[in-house]
Amino acid sequence: MSLAGRLEGEEAKASSPSSRLGKTVTLGPGLAYLAVMLGAPLALIVGYSFLTRGSFGGVVMEPTLDAWGKLANPIFFDVVAGSIKIASIATVLALAIGYPAAWVIAGLPAKWKTVALVAVVLPFWSNFLIRTYAWIVLLNNEGLINRVLRGWGLIDEPLGMLYTEGAIVVGLVYIYLPLMILPLYSSIERLDPALREAAFDLGASPRRTFRRVLLPLTLPGIMAGSIFVFVPSLGNFVVPELLGGGQEIMIGNLVRDQFFKARDLPFGSVLALCVIALMLVLLFIQATVLRRTRETHG
Amino acid sequence: MRRASGLVACLGLLVAACGGGDAVEQNPVDEQSIVISNWEGYMPEDLPDTFAAATGFDATVSFHATNEEIVGKLVAAGGEGFDVAFVSGQFAQALNEQGLLAEIDPDKVPNLKNLYPEATELGYDPGNTFSVPYAWGTTGLCYRSDLLSEAPDSWMDLLRPSDEAAGKVTMLATERWLMLPAQKALGFSVNTTDEGEMTQVKDLLIEAKQNLLAYDDTTFYSKLVSGEAVLVEAWDGWCNYGILEDPNIKYVIPSEGTDLWVDTMVILGSSANKDAAHAFLNYVLDEDNHAWVVENILYKVPNQAAMDKVDPSLAETFPNLGMTPAEVLGGEALLDLGEAQPMYTDIATEVAAGG
Structure with missing residues (x-):
């Protein structure tokens, strides 16, 4: 069954009246949880954003646009x-590390697949x-890597690796790599080998097969993995503090500092x-790209 | 004169109206129990048990990581849920201005007599009317005497380090202490609210980032021990953790002067267990109990009786413990910034994002 056909089938199933009760039972608890745990706090911060800052924390119930006005400070951009x-x-x-890894x-073989995924x-x-x-x-000037390199006589002065932007990137990639590999794996694993064979049979070179057939078909995995890595990386404030030495701040630090330091x-x-707005834009782009891919390749 | 006294009377009324501490109905003394919020590890773990055994009052302890966290909680809930909190002096001052603190009744805390006379006249709360000092100290430079050819004696040694220290210095990141080296190096007050002065402070701090290894509030002493850093801005008690591992580590207060920080205990106005809360303060101020802080956390306490009890050899190993109250009070007490607080935060952000 083609992808589009499969989707249509699912849609038809979902809209049949007999499943309405089932839908309530299955979706209900999840939606209720979201309403309470996501909706309510979201409403709260929207409300807070239009109120006046209390000198010692909390808010004063006087509506104002002051907080929004502060965005004009170029430092935040x-x-x-x-x-x-x-x-x-x-x-x-x-993505560069995760894509080949997911492919491999x-x-x-099934047994090793499980081991690798674990x-x-x-x-x-x-x-x-x-x-x-x-x-x-590992990274600090008196750390393992610098010591080994110095022991082998490869360097005289320690490489200043820790407390740099590079260290922040290394930390983020390391932490979120599994979130990239898993969706990539699931989209690659689902590929029908017949498609590749068909491309070859029709005379496509391996590179062309990859670019025109395999890459577009794994695009949903690429998009999902990229969002899973990008979103938490953007909001992370622990890694910049620990591995960046607090010398570079990210937007997550800024948000945290407003609540816990600036009151x-x-x-x-x-x-x-x-x-949140930035994330919504990204998700919208993802959805659009996926829809286009389906239209082209479905 | 009459007008002035009228004003004072008005203020008095206002305070009475805002304070409201005594209006809270108290639980019967034999049913009182208290909830305390403190930094983790800042008092003996078994203190609630020994306190209960000694006084009959039950105590529950919760932890906060920062002053800002506990002040945020207390302001949000009007102090409900806690009876006693440990906060730094300038935050106690802010809480009191919010009308959230109870007046300390000296008759219920006889151990106040153990305090140094100097500890009853601190800038944020002269007379200890709403707070009782728990520990105090200074901020200075902690350094490896074996890795620096010259001992540092100026905040500029940190901000514009010599070649041998460049890239091997760390500074504290918590706002007030982030500003302090530049404020003192430029000859300003640690409580300045002057925008022109703070702009100079900001510029100097951004310049200093070039030679900085990292901002570090928690592990700077281990960076000294490993040799990753040779000179760090440090609270005196924390420098001791470095000295403990390497006697080459020394502490010095720069010639331009420094701050005096005080961590205090306060009783919430909303507490319905004020007898138990006062009993707790009194119990902590007991010379044996308070000496624990010196012997285990290596902080100075403003308690003369407790300091006298401590083995004098401790002050030889950790010279800051031998500082007299007069020396400690040479530092400028940190005060709440009030309306200028957001300016400090904005500058901290610009320093972090700049350079």
Whole structure:
């Protein structure tokens, strides 16, 4: 069955009246959870963003646009632009590492496939902070890598690796790589081998087959993986602090600082809403690209 | 004169109206129990148990990571849910201005007599009317004497380090202490609210980033021990954790002067357990209990009786513990910034994002 056909089938199933009760039962708890745990806080920060900052935390019930006005300070654009840059580099690197890895995993015999997939998620079993601290141990000037290199006489002065933008990127790629590999794996694994054979039979070179057949078909996985890496990278504030030495701040740090240091809830809310808006734009782009792909290749 | 006294009377009324501490109905003394919020590890773990055994009051402890966190909680809930909180002096001052704190009744805290006389006249709360000091200290430079050819004696040694220290210095990132080296190096008050002065502070801090290894509030002493850093801005108690591992590590207060920070205990006005809360303050101020802080956290306490109890050899290993109250009070007490707080935050953001 073609992809489009499969989708139509699912739609037809979903809209039959007999499944309405089933839908309520299955979707209900999830939607209720979202309404309470996502909807309510979201409404709260939208409300906060239009109120006056209380001197000692909290908000004063006087409507104002002051918090939104603060966005005019160019410093915030620099921080947002810097965050987008770092998150983009991390996403591209994760894709470059994750795509071949997912391809290899998908080609493994069933038994080894499971082992490889478990290995991919294994880091999640240990604490995120501990794993980040491990990078400090590895990268610092008196750390493992510098010591080994110095011991071999390859360097005289330590390479200043920690507390740089590069260290932040390394940390983000390391932490979020599994979120890239898993959706890529699932889209690659689903590929019908017959499609590749057909492309070959019709005379396409391996490169052309990849570019015209395989890449478009795995695009949903690429998009999903990229979003899964980009979104949390953009909002991360722990990695810039630990591996960046606090010398470079990302938008996540900015939001956190407004709430916990500046006691400025309205402006913190404004910044949080900006991040959410950015995410919505990205998801919209993803949805559009996917729809186009379906239209072209369905 | 009469007009002035009228004003004072008005203010008095206002305070009475805002304070409202005594209006809270108190639980019967034999049913009182308290909830305390403190930094983790800042008092003995078994203190609630020994306190209960000694006084009969139950105590529950919760933790906060920063002043801002607990102040945020207390302001949001009007102080509900807590009876006693540990906060730094300038935050106690802010809470009191919000009318959230109870007046300390000295009759219920007889151990106040243990405090140094100097500790009852601190800038944020002269007379200890709404707070009781728990620990105090200074901020200075902590350095590796074996890796620096000259001992530092100026904040400029941190901000414009020599070649041998360049790239091997760290600074504190928490706002007030982020500003402090530049404020003192430029001859300003640590409580300045002058925009022109703060612009100079900002420029100097951005310049200093070129030679900075990292901003670090929590692990700077281990960076000294490993040799990754040779000179760091440090709270004196934390420098001791470095000295503990490497006696080449030294602490110095730069010639331009420094701050005086005080961590305090306060009782919330909304507490219905004020007898138990006062009993807790009194229990902490007991010389044996308070000496624990010195012996285990290596912080100075403003408690003369407790300091006298501590083994004098400790002050030889950790010279900051031997500082007299007069020396500690040479520092400028940190005060709440009030309306200027957002300016400090904006400057901290610009420093972090700049350079």
